[in-house]
Amino acid sequence: MKIHDNTEAELLLNVDVIRAEFPILARRVHGDRPLVYLDNAATSQTPQAVIDVLDDYFHRYNANIHRGLHCLADEATAAFEGSRETVRGFLNAADKREIVFTRGTTEAINLVAQSYGRAFLQPGDEILVSMMEHHSNIVPWQLLAAERGLSIKTIPVDTRGVLDLAAYAALFTPRTKLVAVTHVSNALGTVNPVDELVRVAHAHGARILVDGAQAAPHQAIDVQALGVDFYAFSSHKVYGPTGVGALYGRLELLEAMPPWQGGGEMIKLVRLDGETTFAEPPHKFEAGTPAIAEVIAFGAALRWFTRFPVDLVDEWERRLLLAATEGVKRIEGARVIGEAPGKAGVLSFVIDGVHAQDIGLLIDQFGVAIRTGHHCAQPLLHSFGLDATCRASFAIYNTLGEVETFLDALERVVKMVRG
Numbered sequence: 367m368k369i370h371d372n373t374e375a376e377l378l379l380n381v382d383v384i385r386a387e388f389p390i391l392a393r394r395v396h397g398d399r400p401l402v403y404l405d406n407a408a409t410s411q412t413p414q415a416v417i418d419v420l421d422d423y424f425h426r427y428n429a430n431i432h433r434g435l436h437c438l439a440d441e442a443t444a445a446f447e448g449s450r451e452t453v454r455g456f457l458n459a460a461d462k463r464e465i466v467f468t469r470g471t472t473e474a475i476n477l478v479a480q481s482y483g484r485a486f487l488q489p490g491d492e493i494l495v496s497m498m499e500h501h502s503n504i505v506p507w508q509l510l511a512a513e514r515g516l517s518i519k520t521i522p523v524d525t526r527g528v529l530d531l532a533a534y535a536a537l538f539t540p541r542t543k544l545v546a547v548t549h550v551s552n553a554l555g556t557v558n559p560v561d562e563l564v565r566v567a568h569a570h571g572a573r574i575l576v577d578g579a580q581a582a583p584h585q586a587i588d589v590q591a592l593g594v595d596f597y598a599f600s601s602h603k604v605y606g607p608t609g610v611g612a613l614y615g616r617l618e619l620l621e622a623m624p625p626w627q628g629g630g631e632m633i634k635l636v637r638l639d640g641e642t643t644f645a646e647p648p649h650k651f652e653a654g655t656p657a658i659a660e661v662i663a664f665g666a667a668l669r670w671f672t673r674f675p676v677d678l679v680d681e682w683e684r685r686l687l688l689a690a691t692e693g694v695k696r697i698e699g700a701r702v703i704g705e706a707p708g709k710a711g712v713l714s715f716v717i718d719g720v721h722a723q724d725i726g727l728l729i730d731q732f733g734v735a736i737r738t739g740h741h742c743a744q745p746l747l748h749s750f751g752l753d754a755t756c757r758a759s760f761a762i763y764n765t766l767g768e769v770e771t772f773l774d775a776l777e778r779v780v781k782m783v784r785g
Contacts, residue, residue, distance in 0.1 A: 375682040376766070379674060385763045387413040399733030402768045402775075407552050407580060407712055407759035408737055409602045412667070416606060419666040423659045431658055432631060432649075446658055449665025450648070453612045456668045457597060458588040464620065466613040466648040467661050471579040472502040474598035474613035475546070477651060478575055479506040481623040482596075483544070489515030492542040494572075496521040496529055496558075497749055498551040501742040503577045507546055521547070523749060527554040527704035531562065538570040545574040549581035553743040553757070554704025555687070555712030557581070564593040573619075579603050579611075583761065584683060584710045586676045589614050601660065605761075606667030610660040613651075620647035629653035671762075679762050683711035686760040686769055693773035697780060703747075703755050711760035714741075720783045722754040728782060732775035 385391050388411050393401045403411060423445070429438035431446045447462075454462040468474040487493075493507050497520055511518050519537050522530045529547075545567045550557050560576055567574040575596040581587060582599040589597050596619070600611035615623075625632055625644055632653040634643040644650050690713050694700050699718030716722060726738035737757045740747050747753060758772060 375678050375685060379678050379682055379762065381682070381763065381765055384674075385765070387415065388763055389414060389417070391763060395733050396731055400771075402734045402771050404758040404760065404764065404768070404772060405735045405737045406583070406761040406764075407603075407741075407757065409608065410583060410605050410761050411763070412605055412607065413670055415670050416663050416667045419663045420607065420659050423662055428659075430655055442658055442662075445662045445665075446656075449661050452665035452668050456582075456587070456672065457612075457614050458590055459614050460590060461617055463647050464614055464617050466615065466620070466651045467656055468598075468611050468613050469609055469657070470600040470602070470611035471577055471598045474596075474611055475503055475575065475577065476506045477613060477626050478596050478598075478615070479510045481626045481651070482573070482619065483507075483510045484514070485622075485624055487514055487516055487543055490517070490541055491544075492517045492519055492539060494519050494521055494534070494537055494542060494545045494547075494567075496547045497523040498527065498529070498554060498556060498743065498746045499546070499548055500552050500577060500579070501744070503546050503548060503575075504745070517541070520745075523556075523746065526706050527551065527556045527709075528706045529556070529558055529563075531559070531566075534563070535566050538566070538572070542570055542572050545572055546577070547574070548577040548579075549587075550578075550584065550710045550712075551704070551743070551746070552580045552712065553714055553741040553746055553755070554706065555580075555709035555714075555759075556704060556706040557585075557708055557710055560592050560594065568593065580710065580712070583671070585680060595619060601664040601667060604667055605671055606664045607660045610657045610664050612664075615647075617647065620651070623651075625650050625653070627651075627653040630655070674762065682762065683760045683764075686764055686766065687711045687713060689766055689769045690758055690760075690772065693769065694776070697777060703750055703752065713758045713760075714755040715757075716752060716755050717780055720780055722756045724783055725756050725776070725779055728779040729772075729775050732771070732778070734772050734775045736772075 390411050395401050427438045427441040429442045431443040450462050450465050453465045521534045573595040576594050578597050578599040583604045597614040602608040632645050632650050636642045694715050703714040722738040739754050
């Protein structure tokens, strides 16, 4: 299925040159089929420049950070803290002390739940979460609610996958203390109006945490302009390694919050016969030896990604999404799930009479990697009457030729299953 000539965004980004920076994209699978990787919402691939940073760390300056007096420790500490400054700049945070390194978005949300939530939420208080949240922005609040006697209220989503803003505003009461909402839905691609959500929450005296895992690779993020209280995202969605991410928290909030985990690094003074005192943010929340190499590579990935104009990245990924969406809709019995205006590069769909898992397994035989299942968003899918969808998700290195391959393989799979 031929669907394109070169577009201006493709030419300006020089997508072929970008692809050459990712060794894995040259792989051939299942015999001699070129890999078509469309599972970027789960994990993006990693460019050679970031791989080289990991390699360099272990070859030249593998050492624990802070407190060490030898040259390797100094170099590792400088590189680690350099990544903190890179994340600060990526989010436009006011102060690098507002950046806490975590194992990813999930741990960042749990940190807020267990530190801020335990300290400042009282029995009877309310938390608002949206219907479209990833489980990592639902379950930590459920655990906290069960422990603290809190109430969780749900912001509804319409049939297009758009948050109902009128219903959102109507949910607030004097007991509403926290809103937890995604910036971009991992299952639908819906881009939520975070600035408006923040405005309403703050007007009612509530704090707001935003899950930015899916927004970070697709758009510019300015936490000061958005006005968020907390913002979390993960390295492995933004061309970096797995197992590391960051939490932004407004400094006055982090200063008021107690530690979540205890151990080395997060203390000023430990006494057995008196009160232990804690370090200032962000180190108060970074107990133990962190993922040093991964944090350094995380910074390298952000520096790699921010070389590209975000408006061109957005334009290119929307072109990929449009081509894929139009092609899927031409398949008999296909239905796209989530058609919010201005959505990010996520395409979820179902096809009548063909189970999503069968599609995922069979299309892989043609070299096409997509994701199938509930995408850790079971409440959202159940609201659409579904248990699973197929999801193709796009990144800066994907091409319209790959979209053609995906659509051709999908048509062949559907014909195979339907006989």
